[in-house]
Amino acid sequence: MGSNIEVAKPLIFNGEARGMEGFIMVCRLYLKMRMRGAGAEKQIQWELLYMQRGSADMWKKNLLEDLEAREVEFGLVGKFLMKLTKEFGGEDEKSVKVDELKKSKTRSKDHGGICAGVQKSS
Numbered sequence: 001m002g003s004n005i006e007v008a009k010p011l012i013f014n015g016e017a018r019g020m021e022g023f024i025m026v027c028r029l030y031l032k033m034r035m036r037g038a039g040a041e042k043q044i045q046w047e048l049l050y051m052q053r054g055s056a057d058m059w060k061k062n063l064l065e066d067l068e069a070r071e072v073e074f075g076l077v078g079k080f081l082m083k084l085t086k087e088f089g090g091e092d093e094k095s096v097k098v099d100e101l102k103k104s105k106t107r108s109k110d111h112g113g114i115c116a117g118v119q120k121s122s
Contacts, residue, residue: 005033009030010023013052014055014056015054016054016088017089020084020085021089023050027081031047044080047080
């Protein structure tokens with residue numbers, strides 16, 4: 001395949017389950033065609049660039065903190081995509097983690113904006 005082939009970049013993913021499958025498919029194609037030689041860390045960082053707004057933005061922020069603290073590590077892009085699918089691809093088009101996040105936000109508002117404690121998932 002020549003490098004002159006245009007490859008679509010993913011649309012911004014905001015955490016809505018209905019957009020997740022398309023986001024992952026476009027990311028996989030792009031990575032195979034344009035970033036095959038790049039390491040997993042660089043590929044994952046590239047995908048995170050397209051996770052903005054909504055619950056995806058908060059999930060990305062938490063994930064970046066965990067990556068920097070070495071609390072989580074993805075040796076393969078596939079493991080990252082599996083975690084992404086688990087977080088945002090719930091059976092009822094809702095993620096359990098997103099629901100927990102919304103509940104946590106509600107509780108923190110009820111307590112004057114102070115969050116009692118948020119556990120990070122592994």
